[in-house]
Amino acid sequence: MTNQKNILITGGAGFIGSHVVRLFVQNYPEFKIYNLDSLTYAGNLENLKDVEDYKNYHFLKIDITDAEAVNQAFEQYKFNKVIHLAAESHVDRSITDPLAFARTNIMGTLNLLQAALNLWKGDFKDKLFYHISTDEVYGALGETGLFTETTAYDPNSPYSASKASSDHFVRAYGETYGLPFIISNCSNNYGPNQFPEKLIPLFINNIISGKALPVYGDGNYTRDWLFVIDHAKAIDLIFREGELKATYNIGGFNEWKNIDLVKLLCQQMDEKLNKPSGTSEQLITYVKDRPGHDLRYAIDATKINKELNWSPSVTFEEGLSITIDWYLDNTEWMEKVTSGDYLKYYQEQYSSAE
Numbered sequence: 077m078t079n080q081k082n083i084l085i086t087g088g089a090g091f092i093g094s095h096v097v098r099l100f101v102q103n104y105p106e107f108k109i110y111n112l113d114s115l116t117y118a119g120n121l122e123n124l125k126d127v128e129d130y131k132n133y134h135f136l137k138i139d140i141t142d143a144e145a146v147n148q149a150f151e152q153y154k155f156n157k158v159i160h161l162a163a164e165s166h167v168d169r170s171i172t173d174p175l176a177f178a179r180t181n182i183m184g185t186l187n188l189l190q191a192a193l194n195l196w197k198g199d200f201k202d203k204l205f206y207h208i209s210t211d212e213v214y215g216a217l218g219e220t221g222l223f224t225e226t227t228a229y230d231p232n233s234p235y236s237a238s239k240a241s242s243d244h245f246v247r248a249y250g251e252t253y254g255l256p257f258i259i260s261n262c263s264n265n266y267g268p269n270q271f272p273e274k275l276i277p278l279f280i281n282n283i284i285s286g287k288a289l290p291v292y293g294d295g296n297y298t299r300d301w302l303f304v305i306d307h308a309k310a311i312d313l314i315f316r317e318g319e320l321k322a323t324y325n326i327g328g329f330n331e332w333k334n335i336d337l338v339k340l341l342c343q344q345m346d347e348k349l350n351k352p353s354g355t356s357e358q359l360i361t362y363v364k365d366r367p368g369h370d371l372r373y374a375i376d377a378t379k380i381n382k383e384l385n386w387s388p389s390v391t392f393e394e395g396l397s398i399t400i401d402w403y404l405d406n407t408e409w410m411e412k413v414t415s416g417d418y419l420k421y422y423q424e425q426y427s428s429a430e
């Protein structure tokens with residue numbers, strides 16, 4: 077029993093979390109994997125339908141802002157490793173409702189840190205609190221330069237400020253109480269199961285239904301894009317081999333100006349939908365800019381590449397093509413998440429567990 081691992085993954089019903097949960101459930105049959113998620117609009121258990129019957133998979137419907145429920149779960153299930161992904165994750169929503177981001181991303185993280193401290197009581201052998209963060213905490217780059225692990229934090233949006241704050245608390249619990257932690261900061265993810273409010277799935281969905289593609293400002297904003305399964309693999313590697321108290325930057329070495337990315341997406345969509353070249357591009361519409369829009373993000377992923385031998389497994393063109401195919405094959409998923417129907421699935425599937 078001493079080697080028994082009870083791994084808590086928070087936010088496992090979301091986009092990145094579901095890929096991480098699947099990888100862990102499949103790779104680690106000997107460990108118990110607990111997916112803790114409150115199922116907000118972004119959390120969808122259908123993302124995990126293919127692994128929900130695995131013996132080592134368990135779902136806990138808990139809100140991380142509920143300190144008592146979080147503590148109780150740690151007491152009951154004796155987690156010894158935590159991978160924390162649960163968060164409010166969309167910048168535009170953080171502009172309209174910043175307090176929700178403070179509650180989940182800051183207070184929710186604190187509740188988890190405190191519950192880990194309460195359970196582990198200073199015995200940190202074989203324990204880990206692995207916090208999943210974003211490159212957005214570093215703020216905006218100009219035309220040149222890259223974010224490294226030592227770049228000073230300089231968040232600009234309520235989302236990135238709340239993530240920066242949670243990173244600081246994780247580090248503070250490490251320094252003050254000795255809590256064993258690792259933090260990784262990743263660039264923009266794309267891939268299957270991403271909620272269609274983020275750029276790529278939103279635009280795929282709009283092209284399918286012939287709606288306008290709202291490009292913010294002049295479209296010259298730059299992001300570094302990483303295929304979600306490559307992020308999940310990096311998380312697994314860091315979980316197994318990462319150095320305690322370290323930060324790892326994860327990125328695709330794959331910068332795209334939004335407008336160039338959108339044009340590539342349009343081109344691939346035209347080919348897949350057998351439409352004349354240029355059809356989807358006609359949907360591009362320049363709209364009012366996002367307030368405080370960060371000009372450019374770009375990750376220097378040399379550390380994880382050199383120390384843990386990690387690099388992305390697909391090119392952007394390949395990853396984008398896989399992503400589009402997934403959305404075209406899963407139009408029902410899209411309809412359910414946009415209509416809120418996926419909540420019915422939870423009610424039907426888990427009503428006896430309530």
Ligand code: NAD
Nearest residue numbers: 087089090091092114115116118119139140162163264265
């Ligand atoms: P997501 O919005 O798709 O999923 C978030 C999940 O957290 C959902 O399942 C939601 O139900 C759950 N959740 C939200 N509030 C909760 C609460 N109070 N209690 C319990 N569960 C709650 O997000 P994502 O894109 O998968 O991002 C996951 C993590 O990775 C986040 O911490 C995010 O900051 C980080 N990250 C995301 C990206 C990206 O490009 N998406 C890049 C780098 C880092």
Ligand code: TYD
Nearest residue numbers: 167264273274275276290291292297299334
């Ligand atoms: P997004 O997917 O929201 O990720 P983030 O803001 O975390 O980088 O947006 C990616 C980029 O695309 C960002 O520069 C904003 C831009 N964008 C648009 O131009 N139009 C849109 O409708 C959305 C959602 C984003």
